[in-house]
Amino acid sequence: MNRRMPLSGRRSASGDWDVPLVTRLRGFVDLSAGEAQELHSLIEAEMSVGRRRDLVIDGYEFKKLAFVREGFAARYKLLRNGKRQIITLILPGDVVGMPGSFLDLPTFSVITLTDMKMDVCSLDAFVELSHRRPKFGLALAWLAIQEATTYAEHIVDMGRRTSVERLAHFLLEIHARLTMVGLADGNAFDLPISQEVMSDALGLSVPHLNRMLSKLRTDRMIARADRRVELLDPEALRRLAHFQPAKLAGIPGPLKKGAELAS
Amino acid sequence: MNRRMPLSGRRSASGDWDVPLVTRLRGFVDLSAGEAQELHSLIEAEMSVGRRRDLVIDGYEFKKLAFVREGFAARYKLLRNGKRQIITLILPGDVVGMPGSFLDLPTFSVITLTDMKMDVCSLDAFVELSHRRPKFGLALAWLAIQEATTYAEHIVDMGRRTSVERLAHFLLEIHARLTMVGLADGNAFDLPISQEVMSDALGLSVPHLNRMLSKLRTDRMIARADRRVELLDPEALRRLAHFQPAKLAGIPGPLKKGAELAS
DNA sequence: CGAAATTTTGATCACGTTCAACTTCAGTGG
DNA sequence: CCACTGAAGTTGAACGTGATCAAAATTTCG
Numbered sequence A, B: 001m002n003r004r005m006p007l008s009g010r011r012s013a014s015g016d017w018d019v020p021l022v023t024r025l026r027g028f029v030d031l032s033a034g035e036a037q038e039l040h041s042l043i044e045a046e047m048s049v050g051r052r053r054d055l056v057i058d059g060y061e062f063k064k065l066a067f068v069r070e071g072f073a074a075r076y077k078l079l080r081n082g083k084r085q086i087i088t089l090i091l092p093g094d095v096v097g098m099p100g101s102f103l104d105l106p107t108f109s110v111i112t113l114t115d116m117k118m119d120v121c122s123l124d125a126f127v128e129l130s131h132r133r134p135k136f137g138l139a140l141a142w143l144a145i146q147e148a149t150t151y152a153e154h155i156v157d158m159g160r161r162t163s164v165e166r167l168a169h170f171l172l173e174i175h176a177r178l179t180m181v182g183l184a185d186g187n188a189f190d191l192p193i194s195q196e197v198m199s200d201a202l203g204l205s206v207p208h209l210n211r212m213l214s215k216l217r218t219d220r221m222i223a224r225a226d227r228r229v230e231l232l233d234p235e236a237l238r239r240l241a242h243f244q245p246a247k248l249a250g251i252p253g254p255l256k257k258g259a260e261l262a263s
Numbered sequence C: 001c002g003a004a005a006t007t008t009t010g011a012t013c014a015c016g017t018t019c020a021a022c023t024t025c026a027g028t029g030g
Numbered sequence D: 001c002c003a004c005t006g007a008a009g010t011t012g013a014a015c016g017t018g019a020t021c022a023a024a025a026t027t028t029c030g
Helices: A020-025 A033-040 A123-132 A134-160 A163-180 A195-202 A206-218 A234-241 B020-025 B033-040 B123-132 B134-160 B163-180 B195-202 B206-218 B234-241
Strands: A003-005 A045-049 A054-056 A064-070 A073-078 A084-090 A109-112 A116-122 A188-190 A222-225 A228-231 B045-049 B054-056 B064-070 B073-078 B084-090 B109-112 B116-122 B188-190 B222-225 B228-231
Touching: A020 A064, A020 A134, A064 A123, A073 A195, A073 B134, A084 A134, A084 A195, A084 B134, A116 A123, A123 A134, A123 B134, A134 A163, A134 B073, A134 B084, A134 B123, A134 B134, A163 A188, A163 A195, A163 A206, A163 A228, A163 A234, A195 A206, A206 A222, B020 B064, B020 B134, B064 B123, B073 B195, B084 B134, B084 B195, B116 B123, B123 B134, B134 B163, B163 B188, B163 B195, B163 B206, B163 B228, B163 B234, B195 B206, B206 B222
Parallel strands: none
Antiparallel strands: A045 A116, A054 A109, A064 A116, A073 A084, A073 A109, A188 A228, A222 A228, B045 B116, B054 B109, B064 B116, B073 B084, B073 B109, B188 B228, B222 B228
């Protein structure tokens, strides 16, 4: 099911490399079209994979960075008792191989939840580029920080939020992340995942998750049809979930516009 | 209680800057004495603070990196319902301000649990150095990745491990992290924190944590006296906790000369 | 269409919370 | 030296959230 495609890239009108990761990076670093191009030149393959494909397997070497262009995946760990915990959903703009590629061996697995398209480069190539262009090393740090921040919020979810609060927080987070890469449609967004996946992400059982979903539905906070979610009352959801969005700061110094004068 | 001290630094016999963070960095990047010195030159203050001091406050700007030399702290979030979740314990070698300094405003607080000594520099200065020495930007990324990996394991703790398993995992993790910076004494280590702190780190109530502690004690897996912990049966603990240590890979490329042969 | 996966509903049970009281210990002042 | 204080640790009883198990209803898909 993995097939290689010609390295055409996706170009905007201005000839820029226009993928969700670049959108995300531009939220905190000034990337010229040329620099985006340098990043693009690292891509050694554009991959399309089907649903339910293992991308990273706990314990098996993986040293790539795969920038997700389309589709959903999950980073998870399987315990020996058979229980699965999903650490985070991987969305367009996210990087498969973070953190797995930075460890001797990954301690988590990644599996696609839908068909997925990604641009793949090797970690070595990225690091090599970072030597010539320190900005990319810093951008990597910023991405990792954002990952850690998201995880931190998940810890709060699991530790101190009740099941409804947790579900509400989950929906708000996904909505915020999709909005950031331009994939939300106002207060609605596609969420093409089963309740089993959601329950593993939230550390709940499927029946209980189901009940909490209907609770949010009967309380008129959300609507769910097909595999879409609509946030009917975002304000109430935010209050319920104690939702506090975190905004990544820009990389300081000569990298930011208006500071080009510094040597 | 904050007092400045002369910028003497801590030097090893070889004149190297010898602090836990450098030990940690050397686990994945080749740092010459000169480079450690460059890092040291960023330090604008060596601070000593007492117990129970807020270092970072949720919602109030903080743009420093404080490298912990001695002492314990906790990164946490307080919900509006009064519940507290500790995201992670901050140990010597860790960085206060990660991730808070990278956000417009921190979304978590940090409080010291013991007296603490740290070396403080501004994030701007660190980024500026990373421009001249890309290695430091990459090292920052590696540190952030390690932070994310630790958090990921905490998510598994809270979501899919029972309370005893969680406690066992917690003790093993702290032991591993202290060992990494040379602060464990074989299978024993100082853990100068109250059960309330532990319960907030594990998302448990104090009484229940207490029961699980006595369980591990009566099962002869750990001993706890004063504020020390001894792992009496590390193997049994690892089995119980499904413990899987993650080892950070070295930064690839020209940075890691001959490191493949070492260790 | 039939088979499989997913969603929904119900009944029972257990893990961990809550609340309360009691103990231990270190520090402080009479 | 003892009384008092406050923080930390320990124990017990009742309760509730969410798990577990089971089965039915519904959707998806070969």
